[in-house]
Amino acid sequence: xxxxxxxxxxxxxxxxxxxxDDVIEIDPPSFENNKISLADISDKIEYIKLDxxxxxxxxxxxxxxxxxIYLSSQNNGILTFDKSGKFIQRIGxxxxxxxxxxxxxxxxxxxxxxxxxxxxxxxxxxxxxxxNGVFIKNISLKQYGGYLSDIEYHNSKLxxxxxxxxxxxxxxxxxxxxxxxxxxxxxxxxPEFKSNLSALSGLYKFKDKLNYWxxxxxxxxxxxxxxxxxxxxxxxxxxxxxPRYETVNLGPYVRTSLLFETTKYVVLIYGYFKQxxxxxxxxxxxxxxxxxxxxxxxxxxxxxxxxxPNFTPTYxxxxxxxxxxxxYSYAYNFTKLINSDAFKTSTxxxxxxxxxxxxxxxxxxENDNPVLMLVKLKE
Numbered sequence: 001x002x003x004x005x006x007x008x009x010x011x012x013x014x015x016x017x018x019x020x021d022d023v024i025e026i027d028p029p030s031f032e033n034n035k036i037s038l039a040d041i042s043d044k045i046e047y048i049k050l051d052x053x054x055x056x057x058x059x060x061x062x063x064x065x066x067x068x069i070y071l072s073s074q075n076n077g078i079l080t081f082d083k084s085g086k087f088i089q090r091i092g093x094x095x096x097x098x099x100x101x102x103x104x105x106x107x108x109x110x111x112x113x114x115x116x117x118x119x120x121x122x123x124x125x126x127x128x129x130x131x132n133g134v135f136i137k138n139i140s141l142k143q144y145g146g147y148l149s150d151i152e153y154h155n156s157k158l159x160x161x162x163x164x165x166x167x168x169x170x171x172x173x174x175x176x177x178x179x180x181x182x183x184x185x186x187x188x189x190x191p192e193f194k195s196n197l198s199a200l201s202g203l204y205k206f207k208d209k210l211n212y213w214x215x216x217x218x219x220x221x222x223x224x225x226x227x228x229x230x231x232x233x234x235x236x237x238x239x240x241x242x243p244r245y246e247t248v249n250l251g252p253y254v255r256t257s258l259l260f261e262t263t264k265y266v267v268l269i270y271g272y273f274k275q276x277x278x279x280x281x282x283x284x285x286x287x288x289x290x291x292x293x294x295x296x297x298x299x300x301x302x303x304x305x306x307x308x309p310n311f312t313p314t315y316x317x318x319x320x321x322x323x324x325x326x327x328y329s330y331a332y333n334f335t336k337l338i339n340s341d342a343f344k345t346s347t348x349x350x351x352x353x354x355x356x357x358x359x360x361x362x363x364x365x366e367n368d369n370p371v372l373m374l375v376k377l378k379e
Contacts, residue, residue: 024283026220027236028254028272036280036289038305039349041265041377042325045305047360048372053087054079056369060105062315062326068131069372070116072104078118078129085372091116091133099135101127108153115178117158119151126151126158128178139180145170150203154210155225157183161203164188164216167195167244173203173212175227184227190216193244204260204316213259215242220259233266240272257295260316262323262377267313269293278312298333306353307346309333311373323377332366 038045048069050056057074064070068088069081078091093100103122110117114131117139126139139158141148147165151158158178162171175184201214210223211232218241220233235241235254242253251273258269266281276293278301292299293312300310309329317324337343338361348354364371 023231024233024266024281024286025236026233026266026268026281027238028268028270028277028279029238029240030236031277031279031288031290034287034289035302036291037302038311038375041280041301042305042375043378044376045308045353046374046376047308047357048081048083048085048374049360049364050081050085050369050372051087052369054090054369059314059328059370061107063107063109064315064317064319064324064326065109065111070107070109072107077101077104078107078116089133091129092118092127092135096123099127106150108151108158110153110178115153117151117153119148119160121148124148126160126180139176139178141180144174144176144182147198149201152203152205152210154205154223155227157227159203159210159223161201161212161214162188163199163201164190164214165198167193167197167246172201172214172217172221173223186212186221186229190244195244195246197242197246197250199242200256202256202259206261206316211259211261213256215256216244258314260313262316262325264377267316269312300327304348306350306357307337307343307348308357309337309373311375313375322379325375325377327373327375328370329373330370331364331368334361334364334371335366337361 054076060072062071067083070078072078076090077094080088080091082088094102096102101118101120103120104118106119108117116129116131118127120127124142126141128136128139130136145162146169147163148160149163150161158176159173161173162169169188172186172188174182177183199215204211208225211220212223213220218235218237219231221229222232223229240254255271256268260267264283266283268279270277276295278291278293280289291301300312303310312327313325315326338358
């Protein structure tokens with residue numbers, strides 16, 4: 001009996017060690033400042049010049065499905081473009097009336113049934129459209145949670161994350177069907193506290209799982225296709241974590257803006273003290289690579305591929321077994337860049353691509369809409 005207990009204990013220790021090896025720790029204060037460039041991670045860059053049918057302003061989020069680009073624009077709501085950048089249509093309108101949305105930072109695509117789900121947090125509902133922009137219905141969310149911030153379509157269901165706002169959240173996420181019925185959920189385990197802060201949270205898709213994060217939780221959870229969940233990644237505790245009390249100065253604390261992953265890397269875009277950073281964490285070696293991030297398109301991962309604008313990734317997707325990152329740069333960045341001494345004297349890894357980039361820049365007016373940067377990752 002004693003031998004059996006020792007054997008079971010041994011198996012438990014092994015399984016715990018294996019589990020810990022799988023969980024990636026994220027510890028921004030200890031990140032090593034190794035450099036990374038586009039030529040290190042990419043073997044192809046495609047520029048997509050978005051036409052000027054609508055003036056976009058800031059772009060909140062992207063989806064790229066079946067060669068159609070969906071984006072949420074500060075000035076116009078949800079718009080679609082083809083892969084060449086030609087405008088297709090506007091999905092709904094900004095407003096408070098029937099078939100309109102007031103809050104549209106996040107949306108999800110059901111490509112099988114040709115549905116678009118716009119999370120309208122201010123109206124506390126999901127506004128549903130067909131892929132040709134026809135309003136179908138609203139799904140009320142008034143009975144769920146507080147500050148609902150992100151949405152994904154996953155395994156025929158809708159997963160909506162809740163952020164901890166003013167020190168309170170009922171859920172981390174809920175799972176509903178397309179009729180609005182509650183299917184599954186995870187309660188928020190952080191006790192209510194006093195705060196005037198609306199903290200960020202987010203969902204991202206990788207392979208067959210979703211992942212959830214928020215500013216206050218050290219744990220990043222995965223959500224399986226069956227809607228079970230477990231620990232995916234772990235933010236290390238410490239003085240760099242946002243405290244659970246009313247705070248005004250966020251400077252000394254890590255503020256996650258975006259978290260996602262590729263086959264090789266975990267990618268974190270964050271602020272810490274007065275600096276913004278893009279961090280790539282190698283999943284295998286745990287080596288870290290940092291680039292400056294200012295949030296204004298003038299910074300990002302060094303573009304030594306063709307000497308074009310530096311790159312800030314905002315969306316990851318997989319298509320036909322290939323991995324891609326999508327970002328964008330404003331037209332005036334291109335026009336300013338090609339007139340700089342740094343560009344004229346640069347020698348990128350692909351010199352022919354530099355001349356193609358210059359030709360693109362010369363075709364732009366500085367007031368044109370942003371240019372998408374589609375980066376194919378090395379295998």
